[in-house]
Amino acid sequence: MKPLGPIPSGFGSMDGQLTIQGITASDLVARAGDTPCFVYSSRMLTERVAALRAAMPVRLAIHYAMKANPFAPVLAHMAALVNGIDIASAGELALAMTAGMDPAHISFAGPGKRERELEAAIRAGVTINLESEGECERAIAIGARLGMQPRLAVRVNPDFDLRGSGMRMGGGAKPFGIDQARVPDVVRRILASDAHWRGFHIFAGSQALDADAIIETQGKTLALAAELAEAVEQAPEHLNLGGGMGIPYFPGDVPVEIAKVGAALGERFASLPAILADTHFAMELGRWLVGEAGVYLTRIVDRKLSHGELYLVTDGGLHHQLAASGNFGTVIRRNYPVAIASRFDSAPAEVASVVGCLCTPLDRLADKAHLPVAEVGDLVAVFCAGAYGATASPADFLGHGKAAELLV
Amino acid sequence: MKPLGPIPSGFGSMDGQLTIQGITASDLVARAGDTPCFVYSSRMLTERVAALRAAMPVRLAIHYAMKANPFAPVLAHMAALVNGIDIASAGELALAMTAGMDPAHISFAGPGKRERELEAAIRAGVTINLESEGECERAIAIGARLGMQPRLAVRVNPDFDLRGSGMRMGGGAKPFGIDQARVPDVVRRILASDAHWRGFHIFAGSQALDADAIIETQGKTLALAAELAEAVEQAPEHLNLGGGMGIPYFPGDVPVEIAKVGAALGERFASLPAILADTHFAMELGRWLVGEAGVYLTRIVDRKLSHGELYLVTDGGLHHQLAASGNFGTVIRRNYPVAIASRFDSAPAEVASVVGCLCTPLDRLADKAHLPVAEVGDLVAVFCAGAYGATASPADFLGHGKAAELLV
Numbered sequence: 001m002k003p004l005g006p007i008p009s010g011f012g013s014m015d016g017q018l019t020i021q022g023i024t025a026s027d028l029v030a031r032a033g034d035t036p037c038f039v040y041s042s043r044m045l046t047e048r049v050a051a052l053r054a055a056m057p058v059r060l061a062i063h064y065a066m067k068a069n070p071f072a073p074v075l076a077h078m079a080a081l082v083n084g085i086d087i088a089s090a091g092e093l094a095l096a097m098t099a100g101m102d103p104a105h106i107s108f109a110g111p112g113k114r115e116r117e118l119e120a121a122i123r124a125g126v127t128i129n130l131e132s133e134g135e136c137e138r139a140i141a142i143g144a145r146l147g148m149q150p151r152l153a154v155r156v157n158p159d160f161d162l163r164g165s166g167m168r169m170g171g172g173a174k175p176f177g178i179d180q181a182r183v184p185d186v187v188r189r190i191l192a193s194d195a196h197w198r199g200f201h202i203f204a205g206s207q208a209l210d211a212d213a214i215i216e217t218q219g220k221t222l223a224l225a226a227e228l229a230e231a232v233e234q235a236p237e238h239l240n241l242g243g244g245m246g247i248p249y250f251p252g253d254v255p256v257e258i259a260k261v262g263a264a265l266g267e268r269f270a271s272l273p274a275i276l277a278d279t280h281f282a283m284e285l286g287r288w289l290v291g292e293a294g295v296y297l298t299r300i301v302d303r304k305l306s307h308g309e310l311y312l313v314t315d316g317g318l319h320h321q322l323a324a325s326g327n328f329g330t331v332i333r334r335n336y337p338v339a340i341a342s343r344f345d346s347a348p349a350e351v352a353s354v355v356g357c358l359c360t361p362l363d364r365l366a367d368k369a370h371l372p373v374a375e376v377g378d379l380v381a382v383f384c385a386g387a388y389g390a391t392a393s394p395a396d397f398l399g400h401g402k403a404a405e406l407l408v
Numbered sequence: 409m410k411p412l413g414p415i416p417s418g419f420g421s422m423d424g425q426l427t428i429q430g431i432t433a434s435d436l437v438a439r440a441g442d443t444p445c446f447v448y449s450s451r452m453l454t455e456r457v458a459a460l461r462a463a464m465p466v467r468l469a470i471h472y473a474m475k476a477n478p479f480a481p482v483l484a485h486m487a488a489l490v491n492g493i494d495i496a497s498a499g500e501l502a503l504a505m506t507a508g509m510d511p512a513h514i515s516f517a518g519p520g521k522r523e524r525e526l527e528a529a530i531r532a533g534v535t536i537n538l539e540s541e542g543e544c545e546r547a548i549a550i551g552a553r554l555g556m557q558p559r560l561a562v563r564v565n566p567d568f569d570l571r572g573s574g575m576r577m578g579g580g581a582k583p584f585g586i587d588q589a590r591v592p593d594v595v596r597r598i599l600a601s602d603a604h605w606r607g608f609h610i611f612a613g614s615q616a617l618d619a620d621a622i623i624e625t626q627g628k629t630l631a632l633a634a635e636l637a638e639a640v641e642q643a644p645e646h647l648n649l650g651g652g653m654g655i656p657y658f659p660g661d662v663p664v665e666i667a668k669v670g671a672a673l674g675e676r677f678a679s680l681p682a683i684l685a686d687t688h689f690a691m692e693l694g695r696w697l698v699g700e701a702g703v704y705l706t707r708i709v710d711r712k713l714s715h716g717e718l719y720l721v722t723d724g725g726l727h728h729q730l731a732a733s734g735n736f737g738t739v740i741r742r743n744y745p746v747a748i749a750s751r752f753d754s755a756p757a758e759v760a761s762v763v764g765c766l767c768t769p770l771d772r773l774a775d776k777a778h779l780p781v782a783e784v785g786d787l788v789a790v791f792c793a794g795a796y797g798a799t800a801s802p803a804d805f806l807g808h809g810k811a812a813e814l815l816v
Contacts, residue, residue, distance in 0.1 A: 067767065067806050088767045091807030110806070112709050112721045112765025132712040132721075134784065157714055173717035175763045301520050304540040306565060309581035313520045313540075322802065327736055329770050355583045357520025359475065359496045362737050376542065391804040394730065398475050398518070398799075399499030 001351050002368045003251035005337035007383050008292035010044050018341040018381050020295060021408050025341035025379045028406065029297055035379065036298040036316035037404040038390055040074050044293035049081040052289070055262035057269050061282035063107070065243065066092055068286030068387035069294070073407040075099040078289065086240075086284050090117040093124060107240065109155055109201060111175045118142050122150045129155040129201040129240070131177055136186055140193045152190050153198040153238060156180050156228065160220050162205025162244050163213040171204070180224060184231040191234065199236030199279065200225050207246035207287065211257040214244050215264040226273035235275050243285040247292055249384050250334045256288070287387040294386025296321055296403070297341060298365075300378045301357070310352040312371075314380055317356020317363045320403040322393040324382050327362055338366040341381035346372030354380055358398050409759050410776045411659035413745035415791050416700035418452050426749040426789050428703060429816050433749035433787045436814065437705055443787065444706040444724035445812040446798055448482050452701035457489040460697070463670035465677050469690040471515070473651065474500055476694030476795035477702070481815035483507040486697065494648075494692050498525040501532060515648065517563055517609060519583045526550050530558045537563040537609040537648070539585055544594055548601045560598050561606040561646060564588050564636070568628050570613025570652050571621040579612070588632060592639040599642060607644030607687065608633050615654035615695065619665040622652050623672040634681035643683050651693040655700055657792050658742045664696070695795040702794025704729055704811070705749060706773075708786045709765070718760040720779075722788055725764020725771045728811040730801040732790050735770055746774040749789035754780035762788055766806050 017024040020041050023031075028039045052062060061083035066075055070092060076099045079085060084105035085096045096106050108121045109129040118135070119142050121128050130136045130152055143150040157179050161171030178186055183200075190197045202221045208214055218241055225239050245256045269281070298316030305311075318325035326333030338354060340346065348370040356363035365382055374380075395402045425432040428449050431439075436447045460470060469491035474483055478500060484507045487493060492513035493504045504514050516529045517537040526543070527550050529536050538544045538560055551558035565587050569579030586594055591608075598605045610629045616622055626649055633647050653664045677689070706724030713719075726733035734741030746762060748754065756778040764771035773790055782788075803810045 070807060087807075089765075089807040091809055095807065110765060110767045111719075111763065112723055112725070114709055114723055114765075132710050134710050134712060173715040173719075174769070175712070175714070175719045175721060175761075176767070176769075179714050301522055302540050302542050304542060304583070306583070306587050307581040311519075311581075311583045313583060315520055315522055317520070329735060329768075331739065353583075355519065357497075357518060357522075359518045359584070360737075361582070361584075391806075392802050394800050394802050395804065396799040399478060399495075399497040399503065401499055 001370050002335055004335045004366065004369050005250045005384070006248050006253065007337045007339060010041070010292070013344045016343060016345045018339065018344040023408060025297055025381065028408065029379065032404040032406040034404060036296060036320055037406060038294055038296050038385055040071065040294045040386055040405070040407045042077050042407055045074070045077055045290060046081060048289055048293060052258060055258040056283070057262065057266040059269055059281060060265065061280060063240070063282045063284040064289055065284050065286030066096060069290045070095055070391060071405045071407070072099065074290065077407065084282060090120045093120055093126065097124065107153065107201070115142070119146065122146060122148050125151065127151045127153050127198045129153045130186065131155055133178065133182065133186055136189060140195050143195055150195040151198050152195045153201050153240070154178055154183055154186055155201040155203070156183050156224065158202055158204050158220070158224055160204060160217065162208050162217045164210045165205025165208040165244060180228065183228050187228070187232045187234070191232065197234070199238035200228065201240040203242030205244055208244050209246050209248065209253055209256050211260040214256065214261050217244060218265055219268060222268055222272070222276065226276050229275045236279050238280045238282065239276070240282050240284055243283060243288065245285060245288040247287055247384060249336055291384050291387035294389060296382040296385035296389060298380050300374055300376050300380060303374070303376055310350060312352050312354045312374055312380070313357065314354060314365065315357050316403065317358045317365070318393065319358060319395055319397045319400055320393050321365060321382055321385065321389055323388055324365055325356070325363055328392065333367065335366050335369060337383035338369060339381045340372050340374045341379040343372040343374060343378060349373050357400060409778050410743055412743045412774065412777050413658045413792070414656050414661065415745045415747060418449070418700070421752045424751060424753045426747065426752040431816060433705055433789065436816065437787065440812040440814040442812060444704060444728055445814060446702055446704050446793055448479065448702045448794055448813070448815045450485050450815055453482070453485055453698060454489060456697055456701060460666060463666040464691070465670065465674040467677055467689060468673065469688060471648070471690045471692040472697055473692050473694030474504060477698045478503055478799060479813045479815070480507065482698065485815065492690060498528045501528055501534065505532065515561065515609070523550070527554065530554060530556050533559060535559045535561050535606045537561050538594065539563055541586065541590065541594055544597060548603050551603055558603040559606050560603045561609050561648070562586055562591055562594050563609040563611070564591050564632065566610055566612050566628070566632055568612060568625065570616050570625045572618045573613025573616040573652060588636070591636050595636070595640045595642070599640065605642070607646035608636065609648040611650030611692070613652055616652050617654050617656065617661055617664050619668040622664065622669050625652060626673055627676060630676055630680070630684065634684050637683045644687050646688045646690065647684070648690050648692055651691060651696065653693060653696040655695055655792060657744055699792050699795035702797060704790040704793035704797060706788050708782055708784050708788060711782070711784055718758060720760050720762045720782055720788065721765065722762060722773065723765050724811065725766045725773070726801065727766060727803055727805045727808055728801050729773060729790055729793065729797060731796055732773055733764070733771055736800065741775065743774050743777060745791035746777060747789045748780050748782045749787040751780040751782060751786060757781050765808065
């Protein structure tokens, strides 16, 4: 038997079924049209942003990194709650503007921006987080060609990284950002051009659960921003502090203590270096904002024994939930939080592996989990499906098609 | 510096560029419309099937497992060359029939077949490879309801597996197939019903490069089929021997010696157990048939140094080439064969990491590779992109969109 990850708070039950915003799993499937489907809770999204605002200093702007979940209704909901949206492609730019976000509050990061993407960003007036000196020159040249003023921030590759982060984005050689030692020259280059220098984007890692590590990194980030600004003798308008806050996926994971993070940031804001006194600060979050608000629902289509082991075979799988199958950036496979949604109140009574419908041994949603007895027709819920689910999975693999998505 | 995988044979060069069927990489990109793109060679597909037929006994039918590459022009090309197509979903069924394959030569495997998929398969008259006793009952019931005769083969979960296979599909508890000890009862159940028993599907593993391991497994497969047929006192019409033959991806990998495999199979066919004397035999291959015939072309959009390490940033990435990035079923990341397509004749002169345009450290197409000096605008080729590329990758991730695909 292998343990399951912790089910996030905020879900309920009725008639023995899992409920999301008071709606049973079977009703949600009926609304989505069929299994498999992703269901996102607008209430949980709203409450999540509110909880973050309550914990953080009023001065801190909240940005949504839409790569976590670009489903149009989710994006529109988030656009109304946050202060800005961070995009990673021209495709995301179009979606963010369609969702109603003012381009003045959109920023664009990503190491491989194409000429036409830079042009689209400059025309729209969004902030470009520069990833290299070459990209800086290209953006300035495109602005000159268009007769438009590019809004350019410098993405810094800091010498530090975020301790305990699931993905290191700083510290040593990286494809992301400009090495901190080179940053003053790049800012001077922007200041000497016709472009508008917006400030810095400093992102040292993501998916960390330890508040102390996040607090330490935010301190280093503020200090580095001040040091770089002093070097160019110019205050940055804007500082994107990155995100870094993860969510619990696996047994033993605990949520980030956001009150602690917010209190520490408040203290730092109260004693800022003079050069950052008028800077706008933003935190950029994707997974933390939307990850726990989504559930993937899939139906059991077969129940079989093989050499004494029980398999619950579902109509979903890694084509929608690559990360839950353990095949996206993980070295050791561990179980996500998974439950029998249609028997949510029942006690665990047998050990079963929940597998997907794909004809590959990689397609496993829960390995040797302790679950209530489930039959063909029962619904399985995979939690923490609100971020890096539908779009971060190979939906075309084996021709089963995309999962439905539903915001309630 | 880390070594690159071996470039498959069959590619050429002209004017310093990589050519596929005599067409330069830049011309191929122009035909595809833009980078990134997948280019598949019809000539290499044709030659591959011909080489296999020349090596294998005439009696052996060749089936194409279309999950490896379902691009419609590739599928139509393959449908005209092979004896059958193996599908894994109702979606693939529709594509296979559109490609012109006679449903009598289509077989459907996969552990999570839905009711409507079973119904579509029975209506079309394709062979269903049964994955469980429950699925057997459902198929018989659907046939009775429709007044149609299901064509049912039993997928066997053998007690042995394929030594050295990249993916084990047999040996011990598995979601795939019916444990061999239970198979005789399932065949008797089919024979006692109104369904048509087609035979067996025995698949013990895939992506093996060692001819001796494949030969040994084929011997065990034939012996098991004979044993199971003797147990039910009925000769199987059809035996799908599985595939198992892999392709070289990584440094040190060598191609399967197909002449050796074919000779051994020929000997076995010459001395078959009496109960298999009239059986039709098929080998089911996906990756081996199409993998080496495809190349992924992507353009360098940035060249940057970070802490002394060189990065070539491309407009492609893991959203099209998840496996090449090392994030699909691999524990230790190794380099696929990668080259600078627009400087294909140039000698390696520097060490560079080729990364994709996605804003994640997972997006790496070649790690610390020894490559010719390449600049922004140059084309990078990732080889072995003909199988499990476009559809086995998260194309919607970060909003860059799908890659173009082109069959020449």
